[in-house]
Amino acid sequence: MVEPAESSASEADSPESQRREAPHPLPLAAGAAMAVAAGVALLLSFPTYGLWWLAPVGVGLLAAAAHRRRFRAGLGLGALAGLVLFLLLLRWTNLHTGLAPWLLLSGLQAGFIALLGGATAYVSPLVDRFRWAWPPATALLWVLQEAVRDRAPYGGFPWGRLAFSQEESPLLRLAALGGAPLVTFGVALAGGLLVTAAWRPWNLWPARLARGRLVLSAAGLALGAVAVTAAGLLVPTATPSGAPVTVAIVQGNVPRMGLDFNAQRRAVLENHVTATIALAERVAAGREPRPDLVVWPENASDVDPLRDATASRRISDAAAAIGAPILVGGILRGPAEGEVRNVGILWRPGTGPDLDQTYVKRHPVPFAEYMPLRRVARLVSEEVDRVADMVAGDRPGVVRTGPVTVGDVICFEVAYDGIVRDTVTNGAGILAVQTNNATFDVAEARQQMAMVRLRAVEHGRESLMASTVGVSGFVTTDGEVHEDTGFNTQEVVVRQLRVSEYRTLATRLGVWPEMLLVGVGLVLLAGAVVVRRRG
Template sequence: MVLPLDPGLRAGGGGSADAGADAVPARAAGSWLSRRRAVVRAGLPRTGLAVVCGVLLALSFPPYGAWPLSLVAVAGLSLLTYRRTPRQAAWTGFAFGAPFLIWLLAWLTVIGADAWLLLAVFESLFLALMAAGLAVVSRLPGWPVWTACLWVAQEWARDRVPLGGFPWGRLAFANTSSPFTPLAALGGAPLVTFAVALGGALLAAAALALRTGARTRSGRAKALGAVAFALAAGLVGYAVPLPTAGTTAGGPAQADVAIIQGNVPHAGMDFLGRPMQVLQNHVRATDALAARVAAGKAEQPQLVIWPENSSDVDPYTTPEAYNAIQQAVDTIKAPILVGALVDGPDPQHVQNEGIVWAPSNSATPGPGAHYTKQHPVPFGEYVPFRAVLSKYITRLQRVARDFAPGTRTGILQVGPARIGDVICFEVAYDGIVTDAVDKGGRVLVVQTNNATYEHTDQPDQQFAMSRLRAVEHGRAVLIAATSGISAVIEPDGSVQQRTKLATAAEIESTVPLRDPLTLADRVGAAPEWTLAVLGLLAVAAGVATAGRRRADERETTPTKGPVRDGQQH
């Protein structure tokens, strides 16, 4: 900011030279402070509105699920950053992002308030950078399109860095049961985000047109046009077909499945209780299902899904656990996908696995093919920079051994079904789920353990992600959770069955097995990269345009020279 010269410096004279030398800096300092206070006071309403918009965006996510608020929040941020300076807009973006993410990620308080606030504040920096870009592109023709591209670019970066990224809070995950949802089948979660952001930005453009030209025909026409395009962005999804029937190209068209939710002793960080307790819960629930099948009260399942951590001890090294699982498999007379932590490649590592366990009368009884989780969670399943950080953060010692990441996609044959297995938070990452479908998964399985976050919003937020994946890939999604939410989701995203939290439960269902790939599967990450790059190019164009404009202004501004004989030179 360039401040006008203090009047005392222009006037000269008045008092001794020493007195003037002392007074001028004091007056200049006072003037600067007063002006800074005035700037801060003037910006408070804008900051307050940004906070409100951030809270509205948080309310658009589960468990509240008020998805139209995501449009309102995007429109609000677009208006607050419209033709502001990048610095002003960056602060507005941070004031928007911090309350949004603090609210959304409140479930992390289970781990610690420091982890919750640090992650929320750090992730808010991505939104601050995006907001600075919004201010730049708001001076370009077609700025609502570039605004939507920048939302995709922001999510692209946040989904990948640092330490593999953290995809929570994507606009698409607030719109898993909205008119925008079917667009996932065309371009995945990034296309849903783009459409939502475009709709919000167009609503902002309509508001601006009304504000500047409400009494003119052209102003009203611009506003109506922006609203019409916003409606089109939302309604176009209804034209996307979402087939749900099973196909036979890769095997049977359907499979009878059972999902076991055995429950845990208690929620929180120490959900496991005593060793073998969680495993015994799942064995008992499976035995109860087998008894109902034998009595003719339930259909014989062709495969059974147990959740992540359903075996709370390594079944390979614990004979009691091995025998308990084999007994349950033989009793139900169907293969079980078991979730277990097993010893890793060295004493410092463990592996989070889904293991196919076959009955004793099969060709290859016992544990067989397995999938190892590819994306362990930083600070939850492994500690980055352990040698340094553990000296200062003693709580990290609770993660006694790091999880070793897997290197293969989770394609497993379980009974008649070729499944694509993903474990817990992996459902949030586009590439992992897409690979599972591209490499032959005919139904998606999400093995998860949400018991740590049982009494928080996290299970509902993760459940919503699974609904989007069903539409994106045209696959039924089977969720098996230790204590909920377990569910069967149809390929069109509709929920066939779901369980309650903190209960033992069992789901039986006949699910379609599908082979065709959606357009989103075929194009992969291309839409995301394209939209993100377009957003960044728009920022570069905006910066270049602003630079040329400033240069033109300098050239056209007359230079004031010394005045001689009444003439300026």
């Protein structure tokens, strides 16, 4: 009687027996619960929660929930996880604009996670046949999903990328090698290792447990996930060796949070002027070093200073008092009636605006800074007519101040890989993100700061974020934040930054690491087609 049992255990553990195993998924109720848990785990990995180590757990939970299901069931489970993630991650979008934009945006982003869930289900026969392929397949599908979501529709919306959840993780350093896509790959690879380890109990677990193989294999894969994460520590971060420059961030604050900050234009401008003049007084008294450059945030001057004499005079007063150029975040009207430009314009003491050193935002936000399908959008909300069509710029945000060449990006542009990289390849020695968070909350500001941290590591550039209301601060090339401000406060912070001309591997390679991973991901899907047709 013993011999057949041993034979059965050996048979059950053989590759042939594994291939003959019926491909049963987890119970649907368990799958739905895991999809919800995946959304929650992914949410908690982002600021302001910051539990970055939960991102691989969320990836693994979704992979397990969708495994061995029909494509449509995978779609549903992916949509469930996506809705949990984005409805909560993007809840700041409904603070002042109502439910419709929040629900539509969250639903659209969840749709991409739904496609990810469907693709995960579709490749199940392939990863069942080649179990070693499950972790890299999981990682490749996440990169493929983000590559599409970052670009479509209307230029995409990269918020919620796995890479942006890793601000305190060792994996952040992978950005120096392959940018945000490689960080996402590392996170999802760790998640794939976890699900491969955890799935083993469902794959002939009695025989494996009897022979002690279950514990060893699962432990080995789980340790592999930890090793993938820890491997980021082996990647060195750039050390800028250029001349130091002293930079001041002026966070002027607004009288009232919300959409009506536009109705407070002169008050917001005056806040930034008076805060800069107060800094000049501290410099004159020897309490602060004199800055080489002052950075004001996006929308610091919503009064067009090229058309309004009072606004122009007040900005000139501030520049003269501090004795340094000011990178002013402003709104310029025109060129056509009803059009505006969102700009960073260099204002020099004594000479005023330097129009040759003006950056026009290249990626206005659809439905917020310009209105595609205006007639259709008007059916959803009449508020769309409050949105003027913002004219997009056509040049990288390179501003040459004299002491330093600044890579300027405005607000949500920090989420787009190519827009940031273009400033570095065109000569930027430091990075500056000008943003206005007056219509959002501290969660959105912290999520944006996490993106700045990744960009600093990715390109080896000391960086800063200047916000009207916070959070503002400086970021060194190891991703650490310094002198960060509070939210909804008026503050001025000053720090010495080092200029860099060094280009990281990520900067040199640009989009190629992502294209390589996307290409392999497409080969994976093609392989799944072949396996299904043969199966």
